[in-house]
Amino acid sequence: MYAIETKGLTKSYGKSRGIIDVNLCVNEGEIFGFIGPNGAGKSTTIRTLLSLIHKDSGVARIFGLDCEKDREKILTEVGYLPSEVFYYDNMRAIDLLNYSASFYKKDCTKRIRELSDALELDVHKKIEDMSLGNKKKVGIVQGLLHSPRLIILDEPTSGLDPLMQQTFFELIQKENQRGATVLFSSHILSEVQKICDRVAIIKEGRIIQTEKISELQQNSYKKVSFTLKENTLEDFQMQGAARIEFQGNSVSFIYRGDCNLLLRQLSNYTLLNVDISEPSLEEIFMHYYAE
Amino acid sequence: MNILKRECKVNLKVFLFWILGLLVLIFAGMTKYTGLYGVTGGTSINDLLSQIPKVVLAVFGMAGVDITTLAGYYSVIAFYVLICGIIYSVHLGANAVSREVIDKTYEFIFTKPCSKKYVLGMKVLAGWLAIVGFTVMSMVFSYASVAALGTEENMNKLIILYGIVVFILSSLFYAFTIFFATTSKKAEKGMLYGNLSFLLAFIMGIVHDMLDNGTAIKWISPLKYFEANDLIAGKLDGVFLIVCLCLTVVLMVFSFERFQQNDLQAS
Structure with a gap:
């Protein structure tokens, strides 16, 4: 019962x-x-x-x-x-x-x-x-x-x-x-x-x-945004990253996958700031469940 | 019983205000009788009243009533008491059904282990007890105010008959308002429709008084179901008494059934 x-x-x-x-x-x-x-x-x-x-x-x-x-x-x-x-x-x-x-x-x-x-x-x-x-x-x-x-x-x-x-x-x-x-x-x-x-x-x-x-x-999503110290990034690709947006020297995306891989990838850049947070439910719904 | 106790407590404050108003209305009103009778000598008042348009007399509940007699004068005061009783019962009826939804406290009381009908029943009973209290107090004040006049006339029967009328008609409008509140989509509309039904009955009462033969209109004029002159003569219309009781019971039963089926949510 x-x-x-x-x-x-x-x-x-x-x-x-x-x-x-x-x-x-x-x-x-x-x-x-x-x-x-x-x-x-x-x-x-x-x-x-x-x-x-x-x-x-x-x-x-x-x-x-x-x-x-x-x-x-x-x-x-x-x-x-x-x-x-x-x-x-x-x-x-x-x-x-x-x-x-x-x-x-x-x-x-x-x-x-x-x-x-x-x-x-x-x-x-x-x-x-x-x-x-x-x-x-x-x-x-x-x-x-x-x-x-x-x-x-x-x-x-x-x-x-x-x-x-x-x-x-x-x-x-x-x-x-x-x-x-x-x-x-x-x-x-x-x-x-x-x-x-x-x-x-x-x-x-x-x-x-x-x-x-x-x-x-296991399937948890992260909202990642980082800002480069000097250069402007025109292309960024990574497995598990979706909805990648560029704004000046800032990049933001939703990430799903191994966090170690993410950190390794980010360490390739000279960063001014990095923010890894939990996406809102709405964002998850909008970009994943809607698919 | 816990709901009944709480509802009675909640109703108490407003009840006391109404009782205070009732006290002032009856005592101040009845005291005027001595002045009216003593100064003018009585008959000249009738001459004065005959010059006032009938519609005005009907509005003030004086149409066809000899107010130079104590019984006639009392019937006018009792008419105002009746109006107060009905307005109060409309307020009580609307609150019994809709207050919890309007105040958004319904998610507390209606998630307790009692049926919706039981909760409504206790609230309706608490309101009805307030109507009983209002009626009893109106009779007590009437006895006291008549006794204070020091006349020899025995008004006991008339006071009791008017007490019954106030109780029966207040209960009828109480049931009407509960019916409107349970059948309206928006909770707050119950009070509005209850007041409108009273206003309609009041206007129909005036129309009835204006017409020489208003028998048909009387059926839709509850305020005229029990006419002053009949009550003064010691008669209470049995047909309309049964009509009132049946209507009250039918409206209540329908309202309870409807309430059970209603969704409870704030608008």
């Missing part, structure tokens, strides 16, 4: 595209990444799984139960962190967390304290007085306080500072070690690569690839 299973899941918003024929299988106990550019259909898929919106066709199951027919049963086992956190402003964080806990038939007091301490969250503050990052922390605590079997995270790190992101990843990994399955949706490839076992890539409403993170890393 899969934790999440969709077959031909389709949802459209009138004339606008939502998701088309989405097939996903998330195993119990894995951290599954779900990546794609903004507007690709990640949130639509998640909202369909949570039955916030109704599918047009296809099958959506969580722990073998139908997402629409068995909605309440499923939601007892699910913790959800939406991409944008909106809570009742006039409430203190602790009141919201207790309110959230009151929907589950278990005492969540200890868990609320543990999670709040880990995230350094002042639960006695009013939500309306909190920064986006702190509101996100409230969201994380309310999503995890009942120790759910399935954790659905939609762009969870936005608003969190790098240190807190690290704490958050550790929390998620602990939850996973406890046995929880995690669906981690993001448009940032590096954070998905950091903690996920497998990843599905969605583009324009369709799943275009599902692969293991280890395989994805």
Whole structure:
């Protein structure tokens, strides 16, 4: 039995595209990444799984139960962190967390304290007085306080500072070690690569690839740009380099291959500057998956 | 129960404002009766009113009512209370269905392990309790204000009948607004359509008063289902009472079914 299973899941918003024929299988106990550019259909898929919106066709199951027919049963086992956190402003964080806990038939007091301490969250503050990052922390605590079997995270790190992101990843990994399955949706490839076992890539409403993170890393792309100290380069060719662009004495390209070969090639030039970074998902989609 | 408790708490502040307004309206309004009756001697007021165009009297809920009597005068005040009750119920109905979507908090409440119908049901019940509270307080203030006048007249039956009318018609417009809010594509339209339906009913009520034989129009003028003179005579129209109850139930059932099928997302 899969934790999440969709077959031909389709949802459209009138004339606008939502998701088309989405097939996903998330195993119990894995951290599954779900990546794609903004507007690709990640949130639509998640909202369909949570039955916030109704599918047009296809099958959506969580722990073998139908997402629409068995909605309440499923939601007892699910913790959800939406991409944008909106809570009742006039409430203190602790009141919201207790309110959230009151929907589950278990005492969540200890868990609320543990999670709040880990995230350094002042639960006695009013939500309306909190920064986006702190509101996100409230969201994380309310999503995890009942120790759910399935954790659905939609762009969870936005608003969190790098240190807190690290704490958050550790929390998620602990939850996973406890046995929880995690669906981690993001448009940032590096954070998905950091903690996920497998990843599905969605583009324009369709799943275009599902692969293991280890395989994805073997095929990892780098965005390379370098500037020559004096000369202007008119020709540059290298195996694995694509979309080569020249601008004055600067060259930029997307590289896929052995990084040692790349460095060896670059060492042939007298460089003023070199920059090797991760290309955005959009760039990968545009220049590789589109082919 | 947790949702009901929270919704009642959320509604409390606005409820208290309405109750304060109600207190001022009823006490200030009823106090004027002593001045009106004492200074002019009563009959001359009718002469004065007869010179005012009927449409103006209809707008102010005075058409066909003898306001020189305490019962007639009270019925005018009760008409304003009714209008307040309906406007309040429209506000409550729209909030019950759409507030979470407008405030974008729906991803919190509707991902908890309860059915959409249950969440809506608790919100509707909380709003309905506010209507009950509004009605009860309007009756309490009416008793107190009539008692303060120190007249010998027994107004208890009329106050109870008007209490029933305020409750029934407020519940009807509450159901109308919930219906509009669940069937509109945009969440915020529920309040607009609820208010428009009240405005339409108000205008139809005036048209009804202007016509000598407005029986047909009465069916689409809920504000005229229970007329002042009938209530003063101690009669509550059973047919329209059943019409109101049936309409309220049908609109509610349809709205709940519709809400279950609706997609929840901010526009």
